Amino acid sequence: MIYVTRKEHFNAAHKLARPEWSDEKNEEVFGKCANANWHGHNFNLYVTVKGEPNELTGFVIDLKVLSKIIREKVTDQLDHKNLNVDVPFMQGIMPSTENLCIAIWKQIVEPIAAHGCYLHAIKLYETENNFAEYFGPEH
């Protein structure tokens, strides 16, 4: 098995707040991330795929193909968007980095499997100092 990783990025707004909670409770739990008028980040996304290199090309997956899947299924829908409001696949989901990883996994696990290899990991940097990783529902 070889693991290959492609980095993509998107810039988005979000807030962490539950609408059924008071402003005070949201600020107590989420701190400044609950700011009612939103804040935002430059997100860096690393998608790792595992498989055997093709004997003729030496590729686990053509990274142009992987990049295209990520853009169509993920970053075109997140880039310059509001993660709480604008994104169909995030409806009803608190846009924490953890939950974003799970939602991104679901968007691309099947399109990647269609190319004869396996999605291994989603790694998402919210800032240089904070990131989350998800290895799928079986891990």
Place this chain on the structure above:
Amino acid sequence: MIYVTRKEHFNAAHKLARPEWSDEKNEEVFGKCANANWHGHNFNLYVTVKGEPNELTGFVIDLKVLSKIIREKVTDQLDHKNLNVDVPFMQGIMPSTENLCIAIWKQIVEPIAAHGCYLHAIKLYETENNFAEYFGPEH
């Protein structure tokens, strides 16, 4: 003269759109940056101060002091905020990276001069690929 630089950062939401313009015109001019529901960035801010090193300390300015000025006058007011809505010193100003540099300069030029040295440059990264620099109204 020696130049010393302190890096600080803030995460904020904004949009680039003129309220008196139609949505179509805003999207034509500003592209996806005009998204009505905002987007955001991790901004990295570099503040450069020039002066002579103090003979006893070897410092142009104590970087803890410089950091405190930047936080009080700039990043505490921008971090986890909406640059179009939440920030008193950005009222009525299009929050482009260029205009942010000028506004940040005005916030700190005098507090820095009070320490016997001079503000030389504001450098602001909006993304890893885009940044602006401002050297004051006389340059």
Place this chain on the structure above:
Amino acid sequence: MIYVTRKEHFNAAHKLARPEWSDEKNEEVFGKCANANWHGHNFNLYVTVKGEPNELTGFVIDLKVLSKIIREKVTDQLDHKNLNVDVPFMQGIMPSTENLCIAIWKQIVEPIAAHGCYLHAIKLYETENNFAEYFGPEH
């Protein structure tokens, strides 16, 4: 399971030398790292915690809480210190990057477990080119 990581940093002095060895032997084994008058590094520390995201917050652990644990138990005790001399939890331990990882693990494994999640990894960069990782005594 989701894995979340927080980066913190500290700047410290150390030397690699055994007091019971001669200077010649220490230099032979440790090279310039044995310099009697110390040298130092900007250490970058990545702490990874695993768990299930909370249904209400979407967090495995509030990263502000994780950051506070790391600062109180680790970086406040290491930053701007001499790792051979000043640090209670490093007494009698050769301050290699490997041994630092193990000692840092011991400092925070229980405080993290008290928040309903698990310490997964300590990753410590001594320089951009050298780092160590520890996944606990059972791995």
Place this chain on the structure above:
Amino acid sequence: MIYVTRKEHFNAAHKLARPEWSDEKNEEVFGKCANANWHGHNFNLYVTVKGEPNELTGFVIDLKVLSKIIREKVTDQLDHKNLNVDVPFMQGIMPSTENLCIAIWKQIVEPIAAHGCYLHAIKLYETENNFAEYFGPEH
């Protein structure tokens, strides 16, 4: 077990193209990577070794020793070279990042084992956005 990693780098030319294929087919499969007159990269290589820290030195392996192995067996043979033409251990192998990882593993797995520890991973960045990892023939 502790894991230690050493970063090394090399700058090389290559192309991705099969000599038995037509130019059209090579361009169809490999895109601009098939350019007949070559292109190149700054490769960043991370070699991870696992083992128990030595009781006296605190080292899994002396990183100067690890660096020397990597330079002699790998980067001295790849740096400022053409990966398709100049490198004995890449003869007959398509120089994809994946295949480079496997070939580099084979070059250093035994010299590292001779030092009482184990090669754990080869991670190779072709660009900031693309990298491959290999954990040996049994994984």
Place this chain on the structure above:
Amino acid sequence: MIYVTRKEHFNAAHKLARPEWSDEKNEEVFGKCANANWHGHNFNLYVTVKGEPNELTGFVIDLKVLSKIIREKVTDQLDHKNLNVDVPFMQGIMPSTENLCIAIWKQIVEPIAAHGCYLHAIKLYETENNFAEYFGPEH
């Protein structure tokens, strides 16, 4: 005046050698950069433009426009190419980082001026450790 910078990148092969010199002389002068079978780099290019921000947009230049100029005039012609062989605007020019800066300047100085602002600087990283800067023929 405000200065805005856009980063772009390209991956290319080159060698540093004069055809009228012997192999021995080329290796003596250029070292391993003279390797007959080429080597290559991931080049990072920073283009800085200066001007006054537009009153309505807050932009010195729309960075999408600047990016398009750089791609059409520079990186589309250099990416995945051989700088000695494949590039019309580098014919007869030794492809040192210094000379690349001058050649890139000439390619874009007029298209940028057509947008009411001025090319200020070309900064080109050949590696993380080596870069060149050019501020035009009058500096």
Place this chain on the structure above:
Amino acid sequence: MIYVTRKEHFNAAHKLARPEWSDEKNEEVFGKCANANWHGHNFNLYVTVKGEPNELTGFVIDLKVLSKIIREKVTDQLDHKNLNVDVPFMQGIMPSTENLCIAIWKQIVEPIAAHGCYLHAIKLYETENNFAEYFGPEH
């Protein structure tokens, strides 16, 4: 004129404290940087040289030559050393980043001028967040 820059690095210990001052005054002025048992940093040094590219080589200065000057005159004397104690050219000088820049300038200005070009700038990062720059005694 073209400007070329070479990055080198060194890891060193230091403290900021005046021996004629009390511990209390040193801590008041220098904070934790005054720790009696030292602390340390990974310093990144950028040396910029300006000149005209040689017509035959395309080089302002051969960067191997520049690297050799920096190593012999600067980093070999600073790396894995104590800046307050071990370094002849820092005797009697407070090892602030500012003063280090001036001292490094003096070490290499003449050896560089001997190669037909001019030292333009010393830029020294003490941490990712703090750096100083010096452009010589006439600026």
